[in-house]
Amino acid sequence: EAIKRLRAMTDLSRPPLGIAKNWNVVVLILESFGTEYTGVGNSYPGYTPFFDSLAKKSYYFRQNFANARRSIEGLPAIICGLPAIMEEPIITSDFSSNRLDCLPKLLAPRGYSTYFLHGAHNGSMHFDSFSRLAGFENFIGLDEYPKDNPADLDHYWGVLDEPMLQYAIKTIDEAPQPVLLSLFTLSSHHPYFIPEKYVGKFPKGDLEIHESIGYTDFALQRFFKVAATKPWFNNTIFVLTADHTQKSSHDEYISVLGYYRVPLIFYIPGLGEKAPEVSRERITQQIDVVPSVLDLLGVTVPDRLLVGASIFDSAKPGRAYNYNGHVYWYLDEKTYLQMQASGEALRFNHNAEVLSGDGGPEGAEALLNLKSVVHYLNEGLNRNGLYRWREAL
Numbered sequence: 001e002a003i004k005r006l007r008a009m010t011d012l013s014r015p016p017l018g019i020a021k022n023w024n025v026v027v028l029i030l031e032s033f034g035t036e037y038t039g040v041g042n043s044y045p046g047y048t049p050f051f052d053s054l055a056k057k058s059y060y061f062r063q064n065f066a067n068a069r070r071s072i073e074g075l076p077a078i079i080c081g082l083p084a085i086m087e088e089p090i091i092t093s094d095f096s097s098n099r100l101d102c103l104p105k106l107l108a109p110r111g112y113s114t115y116f117l118h119g120a121h122n123g124s125m126h127f128d129s130f131s132r133l134a135g136f137e138n139f140i141g142l143d144e145y146p147k148d149n150p151a152d153l154d155h156y157w158g159v160l161d162e163p164m165l166q167y168a169i170k171t172i173d174e175a176p177q178p179v180l181l182s183l184f185t186l187s188s189h190h191p192y193f194i195p196e197k198y199v200g201k202f203p204k205g206d207l208e209i210h211e212s213i214g215y216t217d218f219a220l221q222r223f224f225k226v227a228a229t230k231p232w233f234n235n236t237i238f239v240l241t242a243d244h245t246q247k248s249s250h251d252e253y254i255s256v257l258g259y260y261r262v263p264l265i266f267y268i269p270g271l272g273e274k275a276p277e278v279s280r281e282r283i284t285q286q287i288d289v290v291p292s293v294l295d296l297l298g299v300t301v302p303d304r305l306l307v308g309a310s311i312f313d314s315a316k317p318g319r320a321y322n323y324n325g326h327v328y329w330y331l332d333e334k335t336y337l338q339m340q341a342s343g344e345a346l347r348f349n350h351n352a353e354v355l356s357g358d359g360g361p362e363g364a365e366a367l368l369n370l371k372s373v374v375h376y377l378n379e380g381l382n383r384n385g386l387y388r389w390r391e392a393l
Contacts, residue, residue: 001372002372002379003305003392006305006376007305009369010308014313016294016300017276018297019276019296019298020268020270020296021297021298022111022178023178023235023236023237023296024172024178024232024235025107025178025179025239025297026172026181026236026237027078027079027103027180028183028220028238028239028240029182029184029243030185030188030220030243031071031184031187031189031243032213032244033185034261035064035261035262036245036248036249037209037213040052040062040263041263042250047202047203047210047214047217050220050221051217054224054265054267058266058267058268059265059267059280061280061282062263063281063283063284064263064285065260065262065283065286065331066243066245066260066262066285067320067321067322068083068322069324070243072091072092072126073090074242074243074244075130075134075243076134078243078287079103079104081306083307083321085321085323085378086323090381091126091129091130091133096133099386100386102134103293104134104180105134105135106301106304107180107299108135108137110299111178112180113137113177113178113180114180114181115137115138115140115179115180116183117141118158119160120142120157120186121143121158122139122142124158127139140167145159151195152164154187154195160195161188164183165183165222166226168183173230173232188209188212188246189212190208192208192211192212193212194211201218202215202218207249209247237293238268239266239293240264241265241289244260244262245260245261245262256329260320278312278314282311283317283318283331283333284318284320285321286308287308288309291309292312294310295310303387304386307373307377318333330366330367330370335363337367376389
């Protein structure tokens with residue numbers, strides 16, 4: 001019954017858009033780049049003037065939620081469409097050998113070359129292990145990065161964001177087309193190193209991370225300035241999001257939902273008049289990235305039941321699921337619901353005001369939706385059967 005419900009929730013009532021067939025896909029995962037730090041969508045300037053300007057000419061979703069609180073869990077959510085629903089990250093769990101149909105595994109058979117870039121020491125946060133698990137053919141970490149310019153390194157983690165993003169452009173230039181490239185930035189990770197030539201250039205703010213967010217934003221500006229000169233620019237889908245949030249200084253973000261608020265941008269400069277209408281107020285989540293990319297590319301995956309939904313399918317409501325280590329929670333346009341391990345539930349409105357009972361029919365429906373997702377993922381991982389969902393129908 002859970003599979004049937006989930007199928008009804010996620011089934012496309014239309015064929016995929018296919019308006020960007022065989023285009024490149026670039027997924028930029030920004031370390032700790034919480035929505036709180038941006039100006040766009042907030043009532044204060046923030047620390048990301050370039051990101052804000054890019055959001056205004058992109059599909060930008062302020063009501064976007066991470067499906068995890070750690071980098072090692074955010075990656076499977078963004079690249080594989082798998083939210084973190086258990087205590088241990090899937091990368092280091094007993095399920096790491098399961099069949100996981102992640103984005104590179106789905107696109108490589110369709111002629112894509114695939115690359116994962118992260119400038120830290122190889123082995124850091126198990127990202128090299130993740131790249132193999134996800135199906136990336138090429139991993140570029142600190143060991144593979146050219147050593148001819150010591151100024152490219154921060155002396156703590158590895159390659160600074162500005163040179164690493166420029167190296168991504170070089171990688172795309174030289175890669176067989178089409179290409180899937182994902183890059184995970186690192187400069188906005190503690191100890192928040194700022195290159196000497198940029199010291200004093202970015203506002204320090206009231207949290208230690210704010211200055212480094214400004215540097216990452218500047219590195220993004222440099223990336224897109226150069227990328228826009230390339231012949232592949234107008235046939236590339238750019239996705240920008242974050243792995244998780246960090247410390248907060250605004251009351252709006254010091255809450256159960258606020259701790260998961262990361263931005264999401266789909267920047268597709270070559271679409272032009274083919275660009276579909278999408279509501280910026282839609283609730284989205286990290287696990288929506290995979291189905292959204294596949295929708296644009298016109299790719300179907302009959303062997304995989306995706307838990308997320310394409311942001312371009314307005315017929316399907318936006319939702320978000322999560323697990324914080326104590327309770328599961330669910331959010332849609334009308335309901336915010338938490339489910340204890342016992343299965344008992346409380347329903348809240350978006351301001352987290354407690355309502356009585358299970359919230360009536362809407363709350364009961366939301367609870368069934370949440371239970372279906374949790375059951376499907378738990379059973380699928382335990383039985384290595386996420387790709388065998390049809391057998392349950």
